[in-house]
Amino acid sequence: MPDAAQHDEPVEAAPTVEAPAAASDTGWHRVSPKYVVVEVVGSLIGMVVFVGAFAIAYLVWGQWWWLWGAVVVGVMSLVGIALEPRRVRSIAYRLREDDLLFRRGIMFQRQVAVPYGRMQLVDITRGPVARVLGLADLKFVTAAAATAVTVPGLPMEEADRLRDHLVALAETRRAGL
Amino acid sequence: MSAPVRPQRVTSLADGEWHRLHPASPLLRGGLALLAVLGFIIANLRERLVDMFLVLFAPDAAPAFDTGSGGFGDDWANDPLGGIIANGLVGWAIAGVGVVIALLVVGFWLSWRLHTFRVTHEAVEVQSGILFRSHRSARLDRIQGINVTRPLFARLFGTAKLEVSVAGQSANVQLAYLGSALADGLRADILRLASGARAARAATAVAAAGTTAPGAAAAAGATTAIGTTEDAATATGAASAPVDAAAPGVPAYASRIHVPAVIGHRVDEFLAPELDPTLAPPESVVHLPLGRVIGSTFLGGSIIWLLILVAVIAVGFGTGQWWVLFSFVPAVIGLVSYVWSRITKSLRYSIAGTPDGVRIGHGLLSTGNQTIPPGRVHAIEVSQWILWRPFGWWSIRINVAGQSVSASNDAAQRTLVLPVGTVADVHRVLGLLLPDAASAIAQVLDAGLTGRSGTGGYSRTPARAAWLRPFSWRRIGWTLAGGVALLRRGWLQRSLIFVPLARMQSVAVAAGPIARMLRLASVRIHTVAGPVTASLPVVDRAEGFALFERLADEAVELAARDTSDHWGARAEAADAR
Known part of the structure; x- marks a missing residue:
């Protein structure tokens, strides 16, 4: 597991959130590096299922190109897994004075700004692998479905604190729809 | 039923008491x-x-x-x-x-x-159900629009359906059916309560109305409701008493006894203009000639589908493929009925500004009448299909919270604010929809509708964007005016999108691999769901990020300043100044 100190950029890897009163800019926070494990496990499961399906098809029908399919899927998955640490490092969020910024993606980059007053609810979800690692996903819901901001891989207590913090912020900046 | 239900002989339903619907409503x-x-x-x-x-x-x-x-x-x-x-x-x-x-x-x-409702100064509440009781309440400050519709049968009975839309899918409160005049009065009352207008103002209105002729009694009764709900303790009781005395059972139910009178009343309602002259300025700001409605419908996208289908059927007929008939004729019938409903719904179209929002009426036999309170419009799109270009016709659609995203005819009708109109009509309708920014927008509107490549204050898209948008890249541009973001785009279908930043939900900037190679990005403003998607498909990368920051900042600032959801209180503050 890569430690925070190994990152080449000066980004705080284990973010802490101040009291709700101080809503000043906190700079970019990365999600926990442990989230790589969650993504890798997911990719590995997908890879095993697909490669296994191709292998079984090869055993049943005996055509050589089933094997090639298995190889292609396996190589693509391995490349994806190799890129996983970089992809996870690209996920970051930033609490500014009046809004939350969220960015992710290396190939397809996306950056979203959500004003605190627009948050309708904050949702915490935890998958099985994430639960073992003590991680949780934080989802922000606004009145627009397209907002689609989910910060994955936050440490559990961090996610709880961030949720309370955001709810408090949203309450003070509540606007209509 | 534990709540006391007042007798039906009342002129106002918004007095905080439980009421029943029109007796004919189950039928x-x-x-x-x-x-x-x-x-x-x-x-x-x-x-x-x-x-x-x-x-x-x-x-x-x-x-x-x-x-x-x-x-x-x-x-x-x-x-x-x-x-x-x-x-x-x-x-x-x-x-x-x-x-x-x-x-x-x-x-x-x-x-x-068991189906009762009441309107308090906080919410509209409805109780219904025999075995499974349901109690639904819509908070007044969350009301996104009020629709009064009169299907043909309901009109024959002199009734109307009142629908209060609030944000959220299928969260609407329906009052089906009410007496026609009562529905109009209730709509006005709900809007006035929602506007946050203060009790003192209403009470003076009651006092003034109480002394006028009995003809104005319906309006007086309407204002009484505010007095009683907002300020039950004080003088309102005294103020409402003379009004009730002056209006002994005004329209609907009391006149049921006199059959000729009731028939005359129905005929009057049927022939009367859709916008009640006492509740709205009598003339609509847009007049739709019949020829334009029919012409625009036949030059719309549906006519191309009709031609394709007719061609398919003709070919099938010629080659003896009879199954073609069975599979395509229903489609043709559906299309024809769509065209017909579009034409009939555009007849007697009217749009007018009232103190409580924009009122849009339409329909010949089944009439609908929709009120959008101020500050409820989340995005506006003015668009022109290529076949409409020679005639200079435009149509306007809006995003409003609570209107279903589904493509059902009804929902589509409600988001279509102007079915077809000229540039002058577009100016007038936008003035109604965005009253605060009207003057700022008027200056950049014409360039936004037809302009290209950086004219009239719009941004210029770099020529390398032609790799991604070969036809429309010259049209693509943005500007900000009066707290509204304007996004210009489209070649086959020209469109100009307005997003009042005070109601922007969030903003995103994105770039895929090709866009990054070309140093481009795309910006999308997220609004509540609806027919309008506010996106700028290509923009210079640095400019895109600058726009992103600017939109995010201005949205926060404008949302904090925005008071249009309590428009009545604002008007009052302006009066006091």
């Missing part, structure tokens, strides 16, 4: 379907019934019945009626039908009796 809601089913059965069994009565009343005069059905009198599946008669069960059958009808009537009566 209008479900009963018409029942009548249709009964009519269908009777029409199909007419000959059997004639035979049956011949058997009952003149047994020897019906030889045809005996000989004709004697063989299959026991055939229950094909001829249940014959079976009933042959087995001497006529009495049981009549008793059964009677029990069913009695149960239905009791059910209808109970559902009417």
